[in-house]
Amino acid sequence: MKLRSYLILLVVGAVLPVVIFAGVMVYVSYQQQSENLAQGMIDRARAISAALDREFLISIQSLKVLAASTHLDKGQLQEFYGDMKGALAAHSRAWQNLTLVDASGQQLINLRRPFGSPLPRTGNPEAIEHVRQSKEAAIANLSPGPVTGAPGIVVHVPVLKDGRVKYFLNVVFYPAPLTDLLLQQQLSSDWIATIIDRNHIMVARTRDVGKFLGKPASSTFAAQAGQSREATWRETTIEGTAVVAALHRSDFTGWTVGVAIPMSLLEAPMKSSLIILTAGGLLLLLTGIGLAFLFGSRISRPIAALSAAATALGKGETPRCDASPIVEVNHTARAIEDASVRRKQAEEALTGRNMELQALQEVSQAILMSPDVQTTMEKILENAVALGSYDLGIIRLVDPNTATIKPVAYRGYVNPENIHSHPQLAAADATGRLTARVVTFREPRIEEDVPNCEGLRTWKKEGVQSAIVIPVRAGEEVLGVLQLGARSPRKFTPDAVRLLMAVGDQLGIAIQKSRANEETKRHLERIRALHEIDLAITSTLELQTILNVLLEKIEVFLPIAASSTVRLLRPDSGELESLACRGLDEKAWRSQARTTLGGRAEKVVQTRAPVVVADIQRDTRTYNPAVFRGLVSYLGVPLIVHDTVLGVLSLYTRKEHEFTREESEFLVTLAGQAAIAIHNAQLYEEMVRANKVKDEFLSVMSHELRTPLSVIMGYTGMLRDGMLGEINPKQEEALQKVLGRAGDQLNMVNEIMQTTQLESRSVTAGREPVILSGLMEQLRADYQLRSGKPAVKLVWDYPAGPIEITTDSAKLKQILQNLVNNALKFTDDGTVTISARVREGVSDHNTQHLTPDSRFVELKVSDTGIGIPPEKLQQIFDKFYQVDSSETRLYGGVGLGLYIVKHFTDLLGGTVSVESEPGKGSTFVVRLLL
Numbered sequence: 029m030k031l032r033s034y035l036i037l038l039v040v041g042a043v044l045p046v047v048i049f050a051g052v053m054v055y056v057s058y059q060q061q062s063e064n065l066a067q068g069m070i071d072r073a074r075a076i077s078a079a080l081d082r083e084f085l086i087s088i089q090s091l092k093v094l095a096a097s098t099h100l101d102k103g104q105l106q107e108f109y110g111d112m113k114g115a116l117a118a119h120s121r122a123w124q125n126l127t128l129v130d131a132s133g134q135q136l137i138n139l140r141r142p143f144g145s146p147l148p149r150t151g152n153p154e155a156i157e158h159v160r161q162s163k164e165a166a167i168a169n170l171s172p173g174p175v176t177g178a179p180g181i182v183v184h185v186p187v188l189k190d191g192r193v194k195y196f197l198n199v200v201f202y203p204a205p206l207t208d209l210l211l212q213q214q215l216s217s218d219w220i221a222t223i224i225d226r227n228h229i230m231v232a233r234t235r236d237v238g239k240f241l242g243k244p245a246s247s248t249f250a251a252q253a254g255q256s257r258e259a260t261w262r263e264t265t266i267e268g269t270a271v272v273a274a275l276h277r278s279d280f281t282g283w284t285v286g287v288a289i290p291m292s293l294l295e296a297p298m299k300s301s302l303i304i305l306t307a308g309g310l311l312l313l314l315t316g317i318g319l320a321f322l323f324g325s326r327i328s329r330p331i332a333a334l335s336a337a338a339t340a341l342g343k344g345e346t347p348r349c350d351a352s353p354i355v356e357v358n359h360t361a362r363a364i365e366d367a368s369v370r371r372k373q374a375e376e377a378l379t380g381r382n383m384e385l386q387a388l389q390e391v392s393q394a395i396l397m398s399p400d401v402q403t404t405m406e407k408i409l410e411n412a413v414a415l416g417s418y419d420l421g422i423i424r425l426v427d428p429n430t431a432t433i434k435p436v437a438y439r440g441y442v443n444p445e446n447i448h449s450h451p452q453l454a455a456a457d458a459t460g461r462l463t464a465r466v467v468t469f470r471e472p473r474i475e476e477d478v479p480n481c482e483g484l485r486t487w488k489k490e491g492v493q494s495a496i497v498i499p500v501r502a503g504e505e506v507l508g509v510l511q512l513g514a515r516s517p518r519k520f521t522p523d524a525v526r527l528l529m530a531v532g533d534q535l536g537i538a539i540q541k542s543r544a545n546e547e548t549k550r551h552l553e554r555i556r557a558l559h560e561i562d563l564a565i566t567s568t569l570e571l572q573t574i575l576n577v578l579l580e581k582i583e584v585f586l587p588i589a590a591s592s593t594v595r596l597l598r599p600d601s602g603e604l605e606s607l608a609c610r611g612l613d614e615k616a617w618r619s620q621a622r623t624t625l626g627g628r629a630e631k632v633v634q635t636r637a638p639v640v641v642a643d644i645q646r647d648t649r650t651y652n653p654a655v656f657r658g659l660v661s662y663l664g665v666p667l668i669v670h671d672t673v674l675g676v677l678s679l680y681t682r683k684e685h686e687f688t689r690e691e692s693e694f695l696v697t698l699a700g701q702a703a704i705a706i707h708n709a710q711l712y713e714e715m716v717r718a719n720k721v722k723d724e725f726l727s728v729m730s731h732e733l734r735t736p737l738s739v740i741m742g743y744t745g746m747l748r749d750g751m752l753g754e755i756n757p758k759q760e761e762a763l764q765k766v767l768g769r770a771g772d773q774l775n776m777v778n779e780i781m782q783t784t785q786l787e788s789r790s791v792t793a794g795r796e797p798v799i800l801s802g803l804m805e806q807l808r809a810d811y812q813l814r815s816g817k818p819a820v821k822l823v824w825d826y827p828a829g830p831i832e833i834t835t836d837s838a839k840l841k842q843i844l845q846n847l848v849n850n851a852l853k854f855t856d857d858g859t860v861t862i863s864a865r866v867r868e869g870v871s872d873h874n875t876q877h878l879t880p881d882s883r884f885v886e887l888k889v890s891d892t893g894i895g896i897p898p899e900k901l902q903q904i905f906d907k908f909y910q911v912d913s914s915e916t917r918l919y920g921g922v923g924l925g926l927y928i929v930k931h932f933t934d935l936l937g938g939t940v941s942v943e944s945e946p947g948k949g950s951t952f953v954v955r956l957l958l
Contacts, residue, residue: 081280083205095187203232257279258274271290476520496513574709665695674706674710803840
């Protein structure tokens with residue numbers, strides 16, 4: 029686009045925001061006026077409502093004064109009739125009628141009828157009843173009168189006698205005075221004011237009151253009155269006029285006063301403002317566009333001249349610009365002329381920069397193509413010497429471990445001995461050595477007259493006349509220096525220094541990258557070593573094996589280690605016990621270690637930190653050097669787990685070795701892993717010992733408990749059977765109880781032993797052919813010999829045919845015995861049914877081991893006992909679980925019978941399930957594949 033078009037756009041861009049801002053302000057002002065108007069309407073509705081309340085209060089107070097008449101108190105109703113006529117005359121502006129009603133609701137006096145005339149009951153019994161209950165005055169809604177039928181408003185005032193309502197004194201209002209009340213507010217003729225009662229019926233209105241009196245208010249007005257005490261909203265009136273409305277509901281009467289103003293009056297100011305704003309904005313816009321056309325032509329000619337000058341500048345010519353009346357254009361013309369001059373100067377400097385960039389590119393290529401950092405430094409040194417035709421150069425780097433400056437690459441020396449003819453420079457030395465000063469102050473140093481410079485004896489021997497030292501930097505860190513020298517006098521220009529500084533920075537980045545790669549490689553190797561060692565020492569829980577594997581892996585991943593040892597603290601005495609070593613005479617080491625007091629290992633335990641000894645042969649804590657013959661340096665780290673020192677891991681080298689921070693951290697990390705493995709092994713050994721003691725104890729106790737129980741049961745049975753003399757029925761009953769309790773005790777001992785064997789996994793299932801009917805006959809015979817509960821009947825139901833199953837008969841019999849004993853225990857009266865059936869296909873219950881082609885035997889034990897609550901069915905097979913675990917439970921036992929049933933069934937490859945209902949009994953089902 030042309031400049032003139034941009035000027036037009038500038039005008040439009042300047043005027044439109046102002047017009048838009050004005051429009052926004054008009055709208056904001058309209059909103060503020062609307063809010064103020066709404067608040068004013070609420071205030072006006074509130075004032076009208078207060079006037080309405082005041083009108084009713086005056087009438088209520090006057091009625092209370094009339095009710096205090098002595099004629100009424102004495103029951104002289106004819107005289108009180110006269111009092112009421114006087115009161116009605118005094119309030120003739122508002123009151124239309126007065127009535128007196130007795131407590132039952134019967135009118136006694138109505139001033140519209142002569143005294144003594146027959147009168148109907150009150151026409152508003154609900155209001156009368158409300159006043160009777162509250163004993164307070166009440167204002168009724170608009171309703172027709174019982175005598176005239178004309179709509180009116182009644183105010184009821186109770187007349188109390190001895191605390192009880194004796195009469196009701198009522199005054200009747202016609203709505204007209206309320207409309208007068210609205211008109212007295214001097215509202216604008218455009219406003220509409222309305223009063224509605226609690227039933228939302230219009231009782232007064234400033235417009236068309238005769239038409240709408242007694243009619244319901246609009247649905248929106250009624251809804252707002254029912255929801256809010258004060259509110260504003262927009263709606264359409266009954267006449268169809270769009271208005272903004274506001275209301276106030278009186279807390280005293282419950283009636284609502286509403287006021288409304290037409291929307292056209294509210295929006296008229298905004299419409300006129302927008303019309304004026306639009307017309308003014310268009311006028312301003314057209315005026316600005318005309319001015320833009322006028323001044324655009326005066327600006328475009330000088331700009332065209334500048335464009336021609338810029339084109340000439342682009343072609344490399346020297347442009348000439350005529351003077352212009354526009355100051356900025358003149359400045360631009362002079363700037364173009366100056367730029368032409370500077371361009372020529374820049375072209376000359378660019379040629380030199382291209383040479384520098386080419387040199388830096390060669391340095392970068394040397395970094396990329398070099399296989400290692402040493403080759404990189406030699407290549408960069410070669411390029412740096414060639415850049416300025418220097419005669420010799422050297423790169424010295426700071427050793428981070430010793431804080432000294434060491435030569436790592438050199439070139440052009442006549443006598444290489446001059447490189448190492450002086451001690452290594454200290455990195456912090458600032459006594460005049462040029463190299464040390466550069467490292468310390470991080471700035472390049474130039475010496476153009478080396479023969480007269482102190483501290484450069486080595487370069488003087490090489491015949492150097494001029495020298496420059498450049499810091500090798502990586503960020504803020506100085507890694508070393510690049511030194512270049514010439515055997516002829518040399519002047520170092522700023523460009524040459526800047527180029528060498530860039531070379532030094534590139535060299536620093538290459539060295540830092542190489543060191544980072546080496547550090548990453550070392551970290552990865554350390555992580556791999558720790559992982560392999562962790563896998564090795566956690567693959568077993570045998571303590572001695574863990575220690576031997578640990579020392580073996582240390583030797584693999586720490587080549588500096590000539591030997592290593594592990595000594596652990598004895599928990600009973602607190603002494604260090606020698607448990608494992610590698611690379612030492614174990615017998616001599618164990619003998620020496622037992623007699624050592626206050627040695628290095630104890631120092632590690634006491635300090636809970638690594639201990640380093642440079643030469644153990646000169647260490648006074650080495651009591652028997654012969655054991656450690658050939659070993660020099662020592663590193664000991666504590667074995668700590670859960671903040672407890674378990675022992676010491678020691679490392680020995682054959683040469684004097686300065687352990688680095690990385691080596692110490694690696695061994696400390698390894699010691700942490702080893703401590704966990706050792707701790708786990710110790711816990712495992714303690715657990716094995718505890719289980720062995722437990723098994724031995726249970727075995728002894730089982731034997732010691734079962735032997736006397738068997739004797740007790742034998743002699744008791746002999747007594748009960750009369751083998752030792754006649755006994756009476758009571759004695760037989762007592763002996764039977766003794767046998768029952770002894771049998772229960774024996775079962776508990778057997779269950780504890782079986783549970784122990786199951787937990788130790790020493791129980792296996794046999795496989796032998798078993799005739800199902802024979803097994804059931806044996807079981808039936810066993811229970812016939814026992815005199816169980818007389819009130820419980822055992823029912824046996826199984827096929828008589830020779831059905832053969834392959835299983836462990838003893839365990840299957842134990843399963844059924846436990847289920848039958850359990851059923852008898854929890855059944856005091858009823859039956860226990862033991863059944864067996866051969867079935868095919870998948871059952872409806874617990875089918876994880878069954879397929880559609882399966883054949884299996886189904887064994888059921890059902891009882892009519894107390895049953896099991898549904899929420900406890902999932903827990904009954906748990907060890908030691910009792911459905912009733914209280915100390916006052918009726919049924920004994922240790923809760924192991926069903927636990928053994930579940931585990932024996934699993935051993936036999938079957939399933940067990942239960943169905944139960946409290947109060948109706950339980951059914952246990954065992955299924956075994958045929």
